[in-house]
Amino acid sequence: MEKSNGLRVIMFPLPLQGCLNPMIQLAKILHSRGFSITVIHTRFNAPKASSHPLFTFLEIPDGLSEAEEKNPDVNLTITLLNQRCVSPFRDTLTKLLQPADSETEGAKERITCLIDDTQWIFTQSLAKSLNLPRLVVSASNVSFFLGHFSIPQLRPLTYLPLQDSEKDDPVEEFPPLRKKDIYRLLDGESETLDALLNLIYKTTKASSGLIFVSCSEELDHDALIQARQDFQVPIFAIGPSHNRFTASSTSLLAPDETCIPWLDKQEDKSVIYVSFGSVATIKESELLEVAWGLRNSEQPFLWVVRVGAVVGAEWIEAIPEELMERLKEKGKVVKWAPQQDVLKHRAIGGYLSHNGWNSTAESISEGVPMICLPFVWDQMLNARFVCEKWMVGLHLENRIERNEIDRAIRCLLLEAEGEAIRERMKLLKEKVGASLEENGSAYRSLEDLVDQIKSF
Known part of the structure; x- marks a missing residue:
């Protein structure tokens, strides 16, 4: 780790395995660049704090029942979390932002920003009210992130029978998917998703920047150009970020080391x-x-x-x-x-x-x-x-x-x-x-991200 720069970043991962991993990887990267890290997390799928002793972990209640935790409808789970975490997250974040009592606590690091998942949709208005910059993380590649906002307009297609001759036809709104992929992608997806996507799009556009932790120019160049045009916020493609550190446990399941x-x-x-x-x-x-x-x-x-x-x-x-x-x-x-x-x-x-x-x-x-x-x-x-x-x-x-x-x-x-x-x-x-090496695209993007966080 570089010498502490006196700045602290608040991170709020979505409690799904595929979202938790990239967020913790990003936390390790930022810690190595001198930032102190506080992770606010839900009780549901809580990260293993003992695996990351250099971070501060704060748990908040999420209000999910045992039955809701086991519900396979991920979109419903995300919607419920966005409803029930508002008050506990606001209370925890507000407390963190309170000025230190210099006589009892000593000098306090400055909290520079909040970094959370794009699917936390309630946090944008809260961060704005607290005058705290919010950066958002996407765990997908750029093409999927862009394309999945077209799902509401593609949904009517799935109400029509798909002919065998059409199965391999491309979907112009969501390349390089084919029609048969769209039918599978939306099979079982509730229309709860459509409202969620609309809010994700709006809150991402209102954020202070978008981070793709596991994607780089080399993997998705054209989509990155389009994303910068569509969102008009700084975009950082810094991955695949797991390469920057030896493997450490961010898994919610215990691996068999044999x-x-x-x-x-x-x-x-x-x-x-x-x-x-x-x-x-x-x-x-x-x-x-x-x-x-x-x-x-x-x-x-x-x-x-x-x-x-x-x-x-x-x-x-x-x-x-x-x-x-x-x-x-x-x-x-x-x-x-x-x-x-x-x-x-x-x-x-x-x-x-x-x-x-x-x-x-x-x-x-x-x-x-x-x-x-x-x-x-x-x-x-x-x-x-x-x-x-x-x-x-x-x-x-x-x-x-x-x-x-x-x-x-x-x-x-x-x-x-x-x-x-x-x-x-x-x-x-x-x-x-090569993109991760000095002057590579992911390397430069990470440098820009670090500079951005320091500038807040």
Whole structure:
């Protein structure tokens, strides 16, 4: 850490795994540049304070019941949090901003700004009333952030039957998605989302700046140009930011550390890593298709199956004992993994991924080609980028079938097409890595962000 600059930043992460990780990464970056960090967080999905002893953590009540915490409707959860956190957050922030009593507290660091998630929509008016600059963080890539504001106008499309001949038609309002992606993206998404998006757009435009923690010019150049035109606020693309620090625990789940000794015993670039992230769920029948696909490929694998990821099951008890014994011959199944350490490992040759943006950016940073099986939200767009724009992966197109999984794994690890994909991924890794080096685009953007925060 640089010498303290006497400035403190207040950070307020949204309590979802995919949003919490980038916020804590940003906190570590700013702390390394001399800023003191206070993290205000909800009781729901509270970050592990003991993993970050140099930060100050303040918990506020969020008013969610146990049933509401388990509700799979993420948009409803975000809406409820925005309603119920107003008073406790205002009280906590106001107290922090009170002048220090010099006789009892000594000199107090100056709070320079609030940094929170774009989806915290109540905080903009509060920050303005307190004369506190507010910067917002997006955990997605820039193209998805821009495109997802078109969802309300695209929603009527999903009320019409989609003909087979139309499935692969591009969606001009939301490139590079196809019509079949839009139908999947909006399937199950409540119209609560439309009102939320309108408020996110307005409060982002009213903010003092927009930060993309895991994206850079090299990954989404054209969308950044468009975003600067649309929002007319400073935009900082400083990522993939996880590369600036060794991995540390921001996971809400405990990783199985036996992964690494197991990988140590495998040959270079021989293992397919399989993980569908912290949100996606699959049916028991789909679990079995993945299991058979991995076994039939006859390639070593490390498979993460999160507790609760299989609908109606505790874990993997639906896999018959005989198949489980055959899986153990080639692979390892765990409940959670230290993903950054896994992707860095020399033994990993490919990643069968749900394509959440954090996972996609981490895979690119380590040069690991992907097999794409997106489930929800921005994952559909990320998979299109991986397979069609950067051409560093294979797309399963929602086919959770043993033969398709077997074919894709063999292609990626053993065939000439897979080798060509690996070479393109190597070049993309180098390009993105260079952006973090001195005078690279992400490096310069971070310098601009630091200067901006100091100027408040």
